[in-house]
Structures are given as C-alpha cells and as structure tokens.
Amino acid sequence: MSLYNGSGLPFLPGYTFRDVMKSAYHRPQTLAYKNGFALPRRPTVGIGQTPLPSAQLEPEDIDKLSSETPFIDYGPSAEDPTLKFVPAHVALDKKALRFFGYFQQDVLHSPDEYYRVRHVVIYYHLEDDTMWIIEPRVQNSGLPQGKLMRRQRLPKNDQGEHYHWKDLNVGMDLVVYGVTYRITHCDAYTQEFLERQGILVNEPEIIPVDPYITHRTQPERCYITPSEFDNLKRFLTLDRKVLRFFALWEDIDSRYGETISPVTIHYFLMDDTVEVREIHQPNSGRDPFPILMRRQRLPKTIKAACEPFPRCVLEVSSQEVQEYFSPKDFRVGETVKLMGRSFLLYECDGFTKGYYQSNHPELEMKHGKGPKKGDWSQDRKWEVPPYNGFGSPEDSLQNCYSLVPKPPKKDVMKMLENDHKVLRYVAKLDSQNPNHKGRRFVLSYFLSNNMISIFEKPSRNSGIIAGKFLEKTRVLKPGFTLNDPNFYAPGDLVVGSTVEVFRHRFVLIDADDFVLKYLESISDQIPAQTLESLRKKPILVPEQEAGSEHNRVPVTPPDVLIRTPVSDGRQLSPVCR
Structure with a gap:
C-alpha cells in the first residue's frame, strides 16, 4: 500500500493507490426540483467530490470521440452477417x-x-x-x-x-x-x-x-341377341343420369284465360321415366306445388284395340301400350305433348347436350334464348283500378300493391328545401252572378307539397262572410281526372289567366314580389310567358265600389306616397301594392 500521489500512476492488479487524506465518500446529488417538478440532472463530480474525467473534456472532444470509428493496423473489423430467424x-x-x-x-x-x-x-x-x-x-x-x-x-x-x-x-x-x-x-x-x-x-x-x-365382381354377361331387359346393368351405368329440359307450358284450359308457365322436364335414363316440375315465381298467384306431373313412364302410342278402354278409371298397363316416350321424342325447339298438355322445349342443360351429341347426333337441336324472368307474364295487362274516393289517390293506390297497405312515400328533400316557401297571387272570382263581383281572394301555392289554398279578404258592408274558401289541396287541371291526374304547377299560374278550382273560375290579377324572384331562379323550368306576365303586371288599387268592375285606377310605385288633403284636415294613408 503506497500513498496516492497523482492520477497518472498505473493501476496494476494487486496495487492500490488510495488517498489517505480523503474523508468524503458520499455520491453526488442527481435529483433536483424545478417549478415543483422532480427532474434528474447530470452529475458534475464523482464519489467524494472527485472530478469526473468527462468533465475535463471540451464538448468538441466529446463529439470527436463519439463519432470516431476505431481502426487497427489491417483495416476496419468486418461485421458478421446476422441471419434472420424465421420460426x-x-x-x-x-x-x-x-x-x-x-x-x-x-x-x-x-x-x-x-x-x-x-x-x-x-x-x-x-x-x-x-x-x-x-x-x-x-x-x-x-x-x-x-x-x-x-x-x-x-x-x-x-x-x-x-x-x-x-x-x-x-x-x-x-x-x-x-x-x-x-x-x-x-x-x-x-x-x-x-x-x-x-x-x-x-x-x-x-x-x-x-x-x-373380387368375389363380388360378376362376370360380364354375354347374349346371343342384344339384351333389353338387363335392369341391373342399366342401374349401374345410368343411375343419376337425367336429361333436363326447360320448357313453357301453354295452359289453354286455365280459368283465367290462356297462360304460359315455365316448367322443367326431367327424363331419367335409368328407367325411361318422365317428371315435370313447375317453376314458381313470387306473387304469381299460384299454389307452390313443386311437382306438376309425378315421375312415371309416359305412353306415346296405345294399341288400337285398347282405345275404348276406360283409362280414366283404370291405369294403362304395359300390355296396352304400343310405344313409350324415349329421348328421341324430346327435341329442343319443338313442342311435345305430355298427358294432353303442350310443352315448348326451348333449352336444355350441358349434360343433355353432350348426351344427344354422342348418342343421337342425327337429331337437330334448335337451341335458342329462353324467355327472361317475367316474360311469360307480359301478355297479362295489369290495370290500376279507378279511384274509390277514400283518402288521396296515392293512399288508395297502396291497397293495390300489398295486402297490408303502407303510407305512400313523400319527397322529404323537397319538403325540407321548400318549407315555408309560398307563392301568393291576388285573384278575383269570375262569375255571372253580380253579387260576386268585386270579391278578392289570396291564392297561395305551397312549394313543399304542390298544394293550393284560397282565402278571401274581408270587405266592409259586402254581406259576404270572408275567410277560408279552400283548404290546402292539390287542384287538377281542366280536362284531367284522378285516374289520369295532372295538377297545377308554378309554371301554369300566369297573371291574367284563369284558374279553375272545382268548377270555380278565378282570374289572377296580381302576384307577390317573391313569386317573380323565385321563378326567375328556376327560369329554365318555367315558361317564358309566365315570367313575362309577372314582369308586366299592372299595379291596381282596390275598386271603389263592390259592384263596379271598371273603376280600376293605376297608381304610382309603392315608394311614392300619395297624400290627398280633405276638407276636414285629415290625410289619406299611402297607397301600396
């Protein structure tokens, strides 16, 4: 053990250079508080206030050491390629x-x-x-x-x-x-x-x-004459082999007149039986019976001696039949009669086509496009029953679409866009009755639902109770009925024209300013005659007398006030359109 006399002494194994004058061995503080938050900080000195070697280096030296790559005498070290591990x-x-x-x-x-x-x-x-x-x-x-x-x-x-x-x-x-x-x-x-x-x-x-x-395998039978009664061989070779034809059944004896129904005819090669299945369409009005004719052998020709036999009571046996239907009797493009019913064969499946090409190439098959879905019912004309008078025509029409009627659909977007948009016109009643002269009405056309309402303005000493003349309703044009409706539209309301409302004739004499602005915004949908009549409409004052029709006096525009003095010193109110 020797005294510590500097940092440049070598540190060899078994030798320790300890400073005997050192008395502090505590670690430096690396935690501090800033603005109430505990933050770590980098120590500046080591244990016992010993200066750190990194603190003696300049920042440039530290960056240089961190960016340098160590080299040896024979070049940089080669990195071992790491193989990607795949489980x-x-x-x-x-x-x-x-x-x-x-x-x-x-x-x-x-x-x-x-x-x-x-x-x-x-x-x-x-x-x-x-x-x-x-x-x-x-x-x-x-x-x-x-x-x-x-x-x-x-x-x-x-x-x-x-x-x-x-x-x-x-x-x-x-x-x-x-x-x-x-x-x-x-x-x-x-x-x-x-x-x-x-x-x-x-x-x-x-x-x-x-x-x-091997024990069950039977030797192939050989006959002197060709066998036609080997049912086991026919079962093993022709089982599940069926000819399928698509046909149209011309039902002449139908109670609703001659109808055409689509059917499928199956011919089973195993036992020469025929089956007819009907193809049902939704809402066809027919009972969904899948089989029109059960699987059976169909006689084609019956012996002449057995013709008067009561076949409606007893079944026809094989002794009475001279010939049964065979694949040669079913040709695509021709009509075949089965059990007194006529079937037009218009198409067959792929297996049937291959069977006829290999077994009966002499038969001509006229393949054609079959009727599309719904073609066999096009000959039936669906007529809408006349309006019964209950509710609106749309409500009554829903009874024809379903057994449980649903409310008719409304144009919600049109109702939202045109809500509170009303075209107002001033109209007078065109009548031969002299008591109706001078009556003025406000005709309102609601753009949200194309309805019209008429309101009569009250007039003093007229003797007629004013108020609502017509509730909101759609008005038909003259010459049209509810079965063939055509209702009034904004383009039909021309100033100066006559509007017939339930046998009452109204002459339009004026319109609101909003009417011209709105119709000009959709001028491509409005006739030019309607817009021209709104631009040139006359400005009139109310008639002086209820019975006088010719006392209409043109006045100045509404921005000019007309004040006429009277003898008692009072003034009249301004006249506006």
Missing part, C-alpha cells in the same frame, strides 16, 4: 407430406371373406410434426369411412419418442396404436422434399386388391 410455424406453415397406403382388417365369422384391404391417406404436417390418417369415402361401401385418427403426434415406441418425417419412407410399415399401415407411395411434393433432405425414397408399391371385391 418453424412460419416457414413450414401449410406444408404437409402426403403418403398413400393401406391396412388389412380381419373379418370374423364370415364364410365369404377373411380380411379386407382398406385404403388410407397419411398426412404429416411439418410445422408441428403432427399426423392424421383418413380413409377416402367410397359410395355405397357400407363402412364407416372418413377420418380414422385425428391430428396429433403419433407415438413411435414405449420410450416416449414420436414419429418424425425422417422415419417415414415408401415401402415401410407404420405401426400406430396396434394397427399396421403399409405405405405404398407418396405424392410429388413429398418425394421432392425427402430427396432434398438427403433421404432416398424407395420404389412405389401396388396396393393389393380386396378379395371380397
């Missing part, structure tokens, strides 16, 4: 090996068979080393086929090991839970994967034939 569940996702094989199942207490050979498919998923085994389904096999073993890790031995893809190969036995599966071959991807991993794939093997299937 197995990402790299091997949806990648599986597929092997094909079989297993033998012992059959007890059966004199016809001792075992059965059942085919299997073995899948191995590379992402988690799980396997599952399925048996392809065979139609009418009578065996519970499908998934034999759910997806899991299969045990390899009693030591807890599991099968790995390295343990699988073609031509080996896979023992799983006491069942031995023989792997015979694999697909191309599996073979390529194993060979890429350095595993030599064995030669594929042939799956042995099931002896029970």
Whole structure:
C-alpha cells in the first residue's frame, strides 16, 4: 500500500493507490426540483467530490470521440452477417407430406371373406410434426369411412419418442396404436422434399386388391341377341343420369284465360321415366306445388284395340301400350305433348347436350334464348283500378300493391328545401252572378307539397262572410281526372289567366314580389310567358265600389306616397301594392 500521489500512476492488479487524506465518500446529488417538478440532472463530480474525467473534456472532444470509428493496423473489423430467424410455424406453415397406403382388417365369422384391404391417406404436417390418417369415402361401401385418427403426434415406441418425417419412407410399415399401415407411395411434393433432405425414397408399391371385391365382381354377361331387359346393368351405368329440359307450358284450359308457365322436364335414363316440375315465381298467384306431373313412364302410342278402354278409371298397363316416350321424342325447339298438355322445349342443360351429341347426333337441336324472368307474364295487362274516393289517390293506390297497405312515400328533400316557401297571387272570382263581383281572394301555392289554398279578404258592408274558401289541396287541371291526374304547377299560374278550382273560375290579377324572384331562379323550368306576365303586371288599387268592375285606377310605385288633403284636415294613408 503506497500513498496516492497523482492520477497518472498505473493501476496494476494487486496495487492500490488510495488517498489517505480523503474523508468524503458520499455520491453526488442527481435529483433536483424545478417549478415543483422532480427532474434528474447530470452529475458534475464523482464519489467524494472527485472530478469526473468527462468533465475535463471540451464538448468538441466529446463529439470527436463519439463519432470516431476505431481502426487497427489491417483495416476496419468486418461485421458478421446476422441471419434472420424465421420460426418453424412460419416457414413450414401449410406444408404437409402426403403418403398413400393401406391396412388389412380381419373379418370374423364370415364364410365369404377373411380380411379386407382398406385404403388410407397419411398426412404429416411439418410445422408441428403432427399426423392424421383418413380413409377416402367410397359410395355405397357400407363402412364407416372418413377420418380414422385425428391430428396429433403419433407415438413411435414405449420410450416416449414420436414419429418424425425422417422415419417415414415408401415401402415401410407404420405401426400406430396396434394397427399396421403399409405405405405404398407418396405424392410429388413429398418425394421432392425427402430427396432434398438427403433421404432416398424407395420404389412405389401396388396396393393389393380386396378379395371380397373380387368375389363380388360378376362376370360380364354375354347374349346371343342384344339384351333389353338387363335392369341391373342399366342401374349401374345410368343411375343419376337425367336429361333436363326447360320448357313453357301453354295452359289453354286455365280459368283465367290462356297462360304460359315455365316448367322443367326431367327424363331419367335409368328407367325411361318422365317428371315435370313447375317453376314458381313470387306473387304469381299460384299454389307452390313443386311437382306438376309425378315421375312415371309416359305412353306415346296405345294399341288400337285398347282405345275404348276406360283409362280414366283404370291405369294403362304395359300390355296396352304400343310405344313409350324415349329421348328421341324430346327435341329442343319443338313442342311435345305430355298427358294432353303442350310443352315448348326451348333449352336444355350441358349434360343433355353432350348426351344427344354422342348418342343421337342425327337429331337437330334448335337451341335458342329462353324467355327472361317475367316474360311469360307480359301478355297479362295489369290495370290500376279507378279511384274509390277514400283518402288521396296515392293512399288508395297502396291497397293495390300489398295486402297490408303502407303510407305512400313523400319527397322529404323537397319538403325540407321548400318549407315555408309560398307563392301568393291576388285573384278575383269570375262569375255571372253580380253579387260576386268585386270579391278578392289570396291564392297561395305551397312549394313543399304542390298544394293550393284560397282565402278571401274581408270587405266592409259586402254581406259576404270572408275567410277560408279552400283548404290546402292539390287542384287538377281542366280536362284531367284522378285516374289520369295532372295538377297545377308554378309554371301554369300566369297573371291574367284563369284558374279553375272545382268548377270555380278565378282570374289572377296580381302576384307577390317573391313569386317573380323565385321563378326567375328556376327560369329554365318555367315558361317564358309566365315570367313575362309577372314582369308586366299592372299595379291596381282596390275598386271603389263592390259592384263596379271598371273603376280600376293605376297608381304610382309603392315608394311614392300619395297624400290627398280633405276638407276636414285629415290625410289619406299611402297607397301600396
């Protein structure tokens, strides 16, 4: 132990240079409060107020040290390339090996068979080393086929090991839970994967034939004359093979007149039976019976000796039929008559086309475009019943659209845009009655719902009770009815013209200023005659007498006040339009 005599002394192992004069060993304070918040700060001195080496460097030196790259004599150090790690569940996702094989199942207490050979498919998923085994389904096999073993890790031995893809190969036995599966071959991807991993794939093997299937196989029958009664052969070869035609049924005897309905005709090749199904359309008014004619053999020609037989009571047997309907009798583009009903064949499906091209190429098939949806009902003219007088015409029309009528739809945008917008006109009643001369009305046209209301201005000593003359309603033009309506529009209200309202004639003599401004804003929809009549309308004063029609006096514009002195010193009020 020697005395500390400077910072330049070497610090070697086993030697310590300690300052015996040092008495403070506390750490510097690095936390402080500023504006009530605790903030950390960088220490300026070390333990016991020892100056820090970094505090003795200038900022330029610190930046230089932080930006410098160390070099050695033979150049900069080479960085090792880091490989990107990809987990197995990402790299091997949806990648599986597929092997094909079989297993033998012992059959007890059966004199016809001792075992059965059942085919299997073995899948191995590379992402988690799980396997599952399925048996392809065979139609009418009578065996519970499908998934034999759910997806899991299969045990390899009693030591807890599991099968790995390295343990699988073609031509080996896979023992799983006491069942031995023989792997015979694999697909191309599996073979390529194993060979890429350095595993030599064995030669594929042939799956042995099931002896029970061989026992059941019947030798092909041979006859001196062609057989026409081998029903078993027809069932095995023609089962589920059906000719399908699309046709139109011309129902002449319908109670509602001649109608055309779309149908589908099925001809079963297995037993030469015919079935007719009706295609139903929504709101067609017909009961939804799916089958128009049940599946049966249809007689085409009946023997002459059996014609008077009461077929309406008893069924026609095969001894009475000379010829049944065959595929040759169904030709696209022609009409076929089944059970007294006429069917126009206009199209068939793809299987039917292929069948006729291979078996009956001599038949000419006139394929054409069938009627579109709703074409068979176009001949029926739908007429709207006349207005019954209850409610508005729109309300009564809803009874024709549905059994439970709904309120008619309103133009909400029009109502919101034109709310509180009213066109007001001054009108007089055009009547031969002298008592009605001089009556003045205010005709209001509401733009939100195209309704008209009429209000009569009160007049002194007229003897007529003024007030509401017509509530808000839509007014028909002359010559139109509610069954063929045409209502008054803003373009029809011309100053100087006559408006007929429920057999009352009104002559428009003046209009509000808002009427001209509004109609000019939509001048492209308004006739020029209407706008011209509003620009040149006369400015009139009320008639002096109720019975005088010719006392109309033009006055000056409303900005000029007319004041006429009278004998008693009073003045008249200004006259305005």
